[in-house]
Amino acid sequence: MTCISRRPAPLLAGLLAVLPAMLSILPAAAQMRGHGGPVRALALSHDGRLAISGSFDQSAILWGLDTGAALGVLRFHEGAVNAVAGLPDGRFASASEDGRIALWRLGRAEPEQVLDGHSGPVAGLAVSADGAALASASWDGTARVWPLAGGAPRVLEGHRGNVNAVAFLPDGRPVTAGADATVRVWPSEGASLTLATLPTALSALAVTADGEIAAAGADATLRFLRADGTVRAAVELGPQPVIALAPSPDGRRIAAATAGGTVAVVERETARVLLRLVGPGLPVWSVAWRPDGTELVTGGGDRLVRRWDARSGEPIGALAMPRPGNPLAAYHGDRGAEVFGACVACHTLTPGEETRAGPTLAGLFGRRIASLPDYRYSEPLKRMDIVWTPETVARLFEVGPARYTPGTKMPEQTIGSAADREALVRFLEKATRQP
Structure with a gap:
């Protein structure tokens, strides 16, 4: 069932009144630290002074970019915050693996609205050029277009598998890209037009003001698509997959962030790499431009903006x-x-470490499922009667989280080797034991 809920929200006292002064007197910081997990998503306000970041730690943070000051930590979602967007009216949107989209207004500690309808994680958000609609891409196999003035969303169905990215053409038509390697354009009515089927699963999408579509994904190649779906140009950015794209405000360049820790700035006309931003070698999950095109903002696996x-x-x-x-x-x-090693991005082993997307595993064995008081679990998990033992942990990874713990937010994964499951259990017995 799809609904739009409105929640009362107390004001953060005086924030709006003092914001201009804060932005002018606080010391500048080029590296913004505050998240307890990788920075999964970034978006800027229309004037470029504010940013919102979303993280695997289940929070979003509002930043003053010129000062590096965190203006507010937004906690609402029950899962990693995978996508964020800045809206023309000054609000911000955040979307999560919990399937919900929250709309925030500066100075409020709770969402002004919650858009609820997806049955799987939301992986991408986009705002139409006229500011009238917000589009969302989801792992439930659909995209949705939400009228920001209110009303039921339009549900876009046709992809086979996860829809990973969404954007709008200048004329308002939504464009989506997914794990099925297709880029789809959605006319105002009826089924989608499959614009292109590319050689790889797609994770990132961008549309420029003149309507050209850029898409990239697992094969680390950025492709520029004409209106008829043919590839105008392509540039290899490997070896690691491209996981985020952002067009410059003038449309002449595309920033492509990679799992290898670099961001390539590509000249669109020539499909030539102009320069690369090189960080600490951890994945760069998100990238955005400031409005004058002279500056890029990134978020990545080092938990910094x-x-x-x-x-x-x-x-x-x-x-x-x-x-x-x-x-x-x-x-x-x-x-x-x-x-x-595949789990360490989401789970800590010892108490006192920074919050991540999943609950800490400290003291795991002998603990009832969904019982930590300071973690937001899904309701289905709270109703289960499982105690974590070597046997139940091994079974979790033998059949997969979706079957063993339906309703979990944990990414689907199995360990096919019995020897590897046994080794994992032995390791967890040592590493999570508390004094």
Whole structure:
């Protein structure tokens, strides 16, 4: 069932009144630290002074870009915040793996509206050129177009699998890209037009003011598509997949962020890489331009929001490159630790570490499922009668989270090897034991 709910929200006292002064007197910081997990999404206000970031730690943060000050931490979602957007009326939108979209107004501690209708994680958001509609892409296989003035959304069905990205053409038609390797344009009525089927699963999409579509994904190649779906130009940016795209305000350049930790700035006309932004080597999950096109803002696996000179590729301010400490360093050579490496981005092993997308595993064995008081679990998990033991953990990864714990927000994954499951359990018994 689709609904739009409105929630009362108390004002954060005096924030709107003092914001101009805060932006002028606080010291500038080119690297903004505040998230407890990778920065999954970024968007800027229309004047470029404010940014919103979304993270695997389930929060969004509003920033003053010229000062580096965090103006508010927005906590509402029950899962990683995968997408954010700035709206023309000054509001911001955040969307999560919990399937919900929250609309925020500066100075309020709770969402002004909640758009509820997706049955799977929301992976992308886009705002129409006229500011009248917000589009969302979801892993439930659909996209939706929400009228911001109110009313039921238009549901776009046709992709086979996850819809990973969404954008709008200048004439208002939505465009989507998905794991089925297709780019689809949606006319005002009826089924979608499959504009192109590309050689790879797609994770990123951008549309320029003249209507050209840029798409990229697993094969690390950025492709520019004509209106008839043919590829006008392509540029390889590998070896790592492209996971985010952003067109410059003038449409002449495309910023392409990669899982390898770099951002390529590509000249659209020639499909030539003009420069690369090189960070600490961790995935860059999100990228956005400031309105004058001279500066880029990125968010990545180092949990920082960073500012860059888009003309030189140099960081603005001193570029510290701290890599988060490796919690598995003490277990070098342990097969179970190697298997757990796929989980460390979302789960901590010891108490007191920064919040991540999933609950801490400290003291895991003997604990009832969904019982930590400071973590937001889905309602189906709260109703389950499972106690974590070596046997139940092994079973979780034998059949997969979706079957063993229906309603979980955990990404679907299985461990086919019984030996690897046993090694993982032995590792967790050691690493999560509390004094």
